[in-house]
Amino acid sequence: MGNFAVSSAMISLILRLFLLSMEVSSNPLSSFCSDNTADIYTVNSTFENNLKQLLESLPSNTAATSGFYNTSVGNGADQVYGKALCRGDVNTLTCQNCVQNGSQDILGLCNKTKEAIVWYDQCQVHYSSQKFSSIDNGEYPDPESNKLETDISDDLEDFKDVLELLVTNITTNATTSVLKLFGFGKVESENDEYVYGLAQCTRDISGSECTDCLNFAVEDLKSCCYSRTGGSALRRNCNVRFQMHQFDNNASDFPLIFPESEGSNWNHKMVLTLIGVIVFVLLLLIGSLVVFYRWNKETQNDEEQISQQGLLYQMARPRRVMVIQEGDLALATSEEFPFLDLPTIRAATDNFSDSNRIGRGGFGTVYKGVLPDGREVAIKRLSRKSWQGSEQLKNEMILIAKLQHRNLVRLFGCGIEGDEKLLIYEFMPNKSLNSFIFDVFSFGVVVLEILSGKKNSGFYLTEHAQTLIAYVWGLWKEGKELELIDPGLLESCSTPEISRCIHIGLLCVQEDPEDRPTMSDVMVVLGTDKTISLPEPKRPAFSVGRGLPFHLSLTTDPSSNPMTASNISGSQSQPIEFIDSSVTN
Structure with a gap:
């Protein structure tokens, strides 16, 4: 394409800039007045008063509503409809000034017609005695500014x-x-x-x-x-x-x-070639990813099968367990798990009958079962969507078996066959942990013991505090409760979940039994609803020795090993025997 008559364009540009400098926006580009002689209103009529009221409302309202406003004033034959539109790129002040000029000029441009339009460079104003139509196929005069353009x-x-x-x-x-x-x-x-x-x-x-x-x-x-x-x-x-x-x-x-007029075919071919290469590379990449994904999945399945076979071999060994008892906790020094085959487990649960289902969680369903020797057991059938492989299952069982507590159910064994992974626990006949934990205090102690990896009994021998509960309470008040946690837990659990468990543990060991939650409450906040906000824990019972007043502070007599309680005011100390804190008030 040539120069488009550059000289003519330059003249047009200079003329346009000159007109803009004379504030073209104050002069209409064009106007339209109805030529229907019946659409004439009389001076001082109700229609004229309504029209003036409408035009007065347009400038400020149009500017305030992002450049467009339509409304009406009056009723019946005297009703007037009006609207104003500002160019989409002008600011609020320019819009208001342009509509203001239009609202004033439109009355003088048309001789009392009941419909008129005036257009400016930056806005337009329109009124009519008829409701506006969305169909616009009429003929309108060309703007005078078109005549200023050159050919x-x-x-x-x-x-x-x-x-x-x-x-x-x-x-x-x-x-x-x-x-x-x-x-x-x-x-x-x-x-x-x-x-x-x-x-x-x-x-x-x-x-x-x-x-x-x-x-x-x-x-x-x-x-x-x-x-x-x-x-x-x-x-x-x-x-x-x-x-x-x-x-x-x-x-x-x-x-x-705009594409060049010459050589455009060559450019078009180049673009098509480039697009073809890109598509080919993308398809090759996608195909490679699909092949890799399938190969990796098959490899994982093979490794899972090998791991499962190895685990089955380990579980087929003798079933003897040696346990060292330390207070309430029992630590297993070696553990081989009884292995039950899938047909035995199916028979024990009546083929996983719904009538034997006693619970359901995010990782699977729990069924009641009866083993051939007559023992009642709870069998946890892990969900196939739990993403837990054989090796992870083995590690979980070893961890559970190493931690035995009088208030925790025991792990008896497991069963693995194909996609089926099952854990066999001792059966709790009353269907609730609450039956095995006396008033909720002991549960709180167990929670803190598990989180810290330390026993409450004998804690006074450490340099931290006289009791595990006192140590946890001190860390909680200082906002350092995460220092309590066993490093192994920090690696495998999220910090918010750990903090919530500490919070629940402290609520369970509060001094006043009336302040402690029920086991039902604990099960709700631990299992089903993590959005429940928890109250701030109050001072815990650092010891549960009956009759010990909480205005006494705990000290250690340097001359003797037994713990004593001395009055804060410095009165004579007397030995007090502390009983294990896992016994409730």
């Missing part, structure tokens, strides 16, 4: 192609911009010249109605201005405009690049 003398067809590309894109942007129905942009031609464009609809019509209106406006623009350096098409509900200079405030920073 394109060189490469006219190429120029029209550029305009077609620009107009297609800005009208598409306008109809898809739901909030403002406003589109703008620019197209760069092969000789580094830009053509700027803008399209807009009033916001009281739909996107499809906006498309219809803009189609009429584009036809108007083609008939008047496609051979000129600029032009506008103005209608009731929309307008379209293009110029060889920037006239809006938001011209696109990323213009459409």
Whole structure:
């Protein structure tokens, strides 16, 4: 494409800039007055008063509602409808001033007609005695500014192609911009010249109605201005405009690049070739990932099968367990697990009958069963979706077996066959841990013992505090409760869950039994509802020796090993025997 008559464009640009400097926005681009003689109102009539009231309301309301406002005043034959639209890129003050000028000028432009429109560079104002229609197929006068544009003398067809590309894109942007129905942009031609464009609809019509209106406006623009350096098409509900200079405030920073007229076929082939190479590489990559995924899955299945076979071999060894008793905790120094085959377990649970189901959790379902020797057991059938392999199952069983407590159910054995992984526990006949833990204090102690990896009994021999509970309470008050935790737990559990367990443990060992939660409460907050907010724990019972007043502080007599309690005021000390803190008040 050639120079588009550069000299003519320069003259047009200079003239346009001169007109802008004279505040073109204060002068209408065009106006429309109804030619129906029946649409004339009389002076000082109710209609005129309603019209003036309506026009006075438009400037501030249009500016306050993002550049568009429509309303009506009055009733019946004297009702007046009005709306105002500001260009989508102007600021609030400019919008209000433009609509203000339009509301004042429109009364003088049309001689008391009941419908009139006035268009400006930055806004339009419209009133009518009839409700506004979304259909806009009428004929409107060309703006006087179109006559100021010069003709394109060189490469006219190429120029029209550029305009077609620009107009297609800005009208598409306008109809898809739901909030403002406003589109703008620019197209760069092969000789580094830009053509700027803008399209807009009033916001009281739909996107499809906006498309219809803009189609009429584009036809108007083609008939008047496609051979000129600029032009506008103005209608009731929309307008379209293009110029060889920037006239809006938001011209696109990323213009459409108009394709070159020569060599375009070669460029097109290159683009297609590049796209083909990219697609081929992507398909090759996706195929490789699929093959790797399948190979990795098969490898994992093979490793799982080997691991399962090894675990089965280990579990088939003698079933003797040696246990060292330390207070309430029992630590297993060696552990081989009784192994039950799947048919035996199925027979024990009546083929996992629903009537034998006694519980369900995130990792599987628990069934009551009766072994061939008559023992009642609880069998946990791990979910196949639990993502727990044979090696992890083995580690879990070893960990559970090493920690035995008088208030914890015991692990008897396991069963593995194919995808089935089962754990066999001792059966709790009353269906509740509460039956094996006296008033909830002992449970709290067990929780703190498990979290810390330390026994409450004999804790006074450490340098931390006289009791495990006192040590935990001190860390809690200082906000250092995580220092309590066994390092092994920190690696495998989340910090919020650990802190919540410490919180629950302290609530269970509070001084006043009335403040302690019930075991039902504990089961709820531990198992089913993690969103329940917990109260702040009160001072715990550091010792549960009956009759010990809590205004006494615990000290250690340097001359003797037994713990004593001395009055804070310094009264004579006397020995007091401490009983194990896992016994409740």
